Amino acid sequence: MGLIERCNELFKTSSLYEVLGTSKQATEADIRRAYYKVSLKVHPDRAPDDELATEKFQVLGKVYAVLSDAEQKTVYDEQGIVDEETDALSHDRCWEDYWRVLFPQITVQDIVEFEKKYKGTDEERQDVLQFYVQYKGNMDAIMESTLCCSADDEPRICSIIQEAIDKKEVAAFHAFTKESEKKKKTRRKRADKERQEAEEMQKEMGLGDEDDSLTKMIKLRQTSRDKNFNSFLSNLEEKYAPKAGKSKKAKK
Template sequence: MGLLERCEELFKTSNLYEVLGTTKEATEADIRRSYYKVSLKVHPDRAPEDPQATEKFQVLGKLYVVLSDKEQRAVYDEQGTVDEESDALSQDRCWEEYWRLLYPKITLQDILEFEKKYKGSDEERQDVIQLYVQHQGDMDAIMVSAMCSSQDDEPRLCAIIQAAIDSGDVASFPAFARESAKKKRARRKRADREREEAEEMQKEMGLGDEDDSLAMMLQQRQKSREQNFNSFLSDLEAKYAKKTPKSQKAKRGKK
């Protein structure tokens, strides 16, 4: 059974982009990020209750090989077919090793270094503006979703958003422009409460240096905002994953 047929059987669609939850217009980085997130959900170690998890994981690996190779992707986009006899798909490969080669585990030091470069960067500005538009100016949702941010960063993030509004880059949403003082106080209280809980945990565990403090902050964030914390790590791993290992090109002349 070919790759497209296996996708139909396991994911209820033979469209490779739909399997990843993306579109034909997706960039290489988008494909890599989407593959990571979908493969993470069906990873055999994370979905032991799914009897088809291993098969899904393997099929996703082959799918990614096709879409991450410019020539193979071009053929699929134009003809809607994949070269099943290409070396990349036909060779016997350990897809777990391939996946881990693409996505090495993120360490605390990686997060520290990323945070140092990320804050104040143009990349952060673009991400904040994207969150602003996505959540239509709801600062509660923006602050929960913004990477590497705490309540202390709110004035800075608001300034980024306001500058984008003033320049005409984005519209002014009422949720942002007319946010009540009561809602702002409630957000501050929640943040203060989370900080106090994290500090209590630090004292109980005898932690104090900068790295340990960050570790506690991340643990607290995972406890109270698990979905967004996991999303942050997923984005970080997918975004800064190693480049796709070059596979041998699809064989030419097949019909």
């Protein structure tokens, strides 16, 4: 059974783009992040004995292998077919190894180092304002989406937004300018609960305070959220992920 047929059987669509939850207009980086997000849900580490999940994981790897190769992607886009004989779709390929080469494990220390270089930069400011516009001033969504952001950062994040409003760089959304004290307290309460859970986990794992383990754990938990991690990965992948090599040309 060919790749397109397998996609239809396992994902109920014959479109390789729909399997990854993206579109034909997606950039190479968009396709890479889409593959990461979808494949993470069925990664063998999550359910080592789930044969269906493993099968889906392998098919997702093949889908990405096709769409990430310029020549194969062009053939698929123009003709709607996949060359099953290409080396990229080798049946004996270890798709889990392939995944780990594309997405090497990012450590807590990587996150801490990234935070040092990221906070207070123009890049962070642009990200904050982008989220502000995207979520129309909803601070819950903005705080969840901003990289390496904790409750302690909220006053600073708000000042970035307010300054941009004063300079008329962005619109003054009611959700931000008129946010109720009740909603602010609820958000803070939620953050305090997360910190308490991290403290309990720290004790269970026997971690000490000498290496600021709690702070690192909280940062890892926050950055691991889907929205944050996909964006975080795109910032780190150039530094930590080796460039994916081009697959050999399809056999005639």
